[in-house]
Amino acid sequence: MSLQKYLDNLDDLLGKKILITGGTSGIGLSIVDQLLYKHADVVVLARNPNKSKEVKDRMLEKYPDCHLGFISYDQSDYKSIEHAATAILEEHKDFYALILNAGCFTTYKTQKIEGDMSLTIKTNFAGLAYFLDILIPNLNNKHRIIFQGSLAAGYYFKKPSDLYKYKVSSFQQYCMSKAGVEEIYNHYRSLGLKNLSFYLVEPGLTSTDILRDFPFPIKQLGSLFLKVASHSVKKASLTALLALQENVRSCYIVPRSPFTWRGYPKIKPFPKKRNRPYLYDLVKETFKKEN
Numbered sequence: 001m002s003l004q005k006y007l008d009n010l011d012d013l014l015g016k017k018i019l020i021t022g023g024t025s026g027i028g029l030s031i032v033d034q035l036l037y038k039h040a041d042v043v044v045l046a047r048n049p050n051k052s053k054e055v056k057d058r059m060l061e062k063y064p065d066c067h068l069g070f071i072s073y074d075q076s077d078y079k080s081i082e083h084a085a086t087a088i089l090e091e092h093k094d095f096y097a098l099i100l101n102a103g104c105f106t107t108y109k110t111q112k113i114e115g116d117m118s119l120t121i122k123t124n125f126a127g128l129a130y131f132l133d134i135l136i137p138n139l140n141n142k143h144r145i146i147f148q149g150s151l152a153a154g155y156y157f158k159k160p161s162d163l164y165k166y167k168v169s170s171f172q173q174y175c176m177s178k179a180g181v182e183e184i185y186n187h188y189r190s191l192g193l194k195n196l197s198f199y200l201v202e203p204g205l206t207s208t209d210i211l212r213d214f215p216f217p218i219k220q221l222g223s224l225f226l227k228v229a230s231h232s233v234k235k236a237s238l239t240a241l242l243a244l245q246e247n248v249r250s251c252y253i254v255p256r257s258p259f260t261w262r263g264y265p266k267i268k269p270f271p272k273k274r275n276r277p278y279l280y281d282l283v284k285e286t287f288k289k290e291n
């Protein structure tokens, strides 16, 4: 089946408001494009106003009647997260789904260090957990919460005693941060909240600019590997799109090829050996320290 046909077979999203973090580049931008194609009312939570404007102009040119709004949101900054959560609760409490796509993969040497926590862990894991800690207790309507996971979470082997003392390679930090995303998903789905359904989706290997902070030649080699081994951002977006279907409820969605690297989406059980509740407990401790 062609990608276009696959997309056309999915539910139309007219009248549904969908919020998405990190919708100004890569997979997130492609999800925004597909949501607008499906007539959704889209609100992007993004950190860079210039990029937001560029995306708005581009999408308005492609979909002149689209509904597309923006909220300022930096997932590595607790104050910005608080403002964005307040804006959602005041102006967008009627949303149908929230897609938690924002994420980064920074180098250990060049990244900004917050306290002693790496920017990768702070953004992908701590910031995300903090955002939901504010938002979720205040949601009363029915909503879908969709987490952008990664197969990298399966490569996280170490058990740190403290997120701040975690000084290992950038790759292990990224893997830990995505294992953290999985654990936030596991935490909330275990609460049995009646009004909310939770989805963990993986995009597969995708050629984006996620290695932008890496120095030569790692960036070039990594990008080349992603180009050769990966699938397109359009296909990578489909796992999140599938999680928006009325007949799909609370599940784990991955690309269907062996090792879940690429391909059209499939639903599968979440692997039990990847349950790591100590990660969620650790990150909650960091809020208490910092706020």
Ligand SMILES: NC(=O)c1ccc[n+]([C@@H]2O[C@H](COP(=O)([O-])OP(=O)(O)OC[C@H]3O[C@@H](n4cnc5c(N)ncnc54)[C@H](OP(=O)(O)O)[C@@H]3O)[C@@H](O)[C@H]2O)c1
Binding pocket: 021, 022, 023, 024, 025, 026, 027, 028, 045, 046, 047, 048, 051, 073, 074, 075, 076, 077, 101, 102, 103, 104, 123, 148, 149, 150, 151, 152, 202, 203, 204, 205, 206, 207, 208, 209, 210, 211, 226
């Ligand atoms: N590429 C892959 O192979 C792959 C595989 C598995 C999972 N993923 C996951 O997919 C998601 C998207 O990644 P991508 O590959 O599309 O990379 P990308 O092109 O770098 O996109 C990342 C998005 O997250 C946003 N972001 C980064 N830091 C942020 C912060 N502090 N606050 C708010 N937004 C922030 C970026 O904003 P700007 O536009 O302002 O830079 C961008 O929109 C990530 O969660 C990543 O972990 C990617």
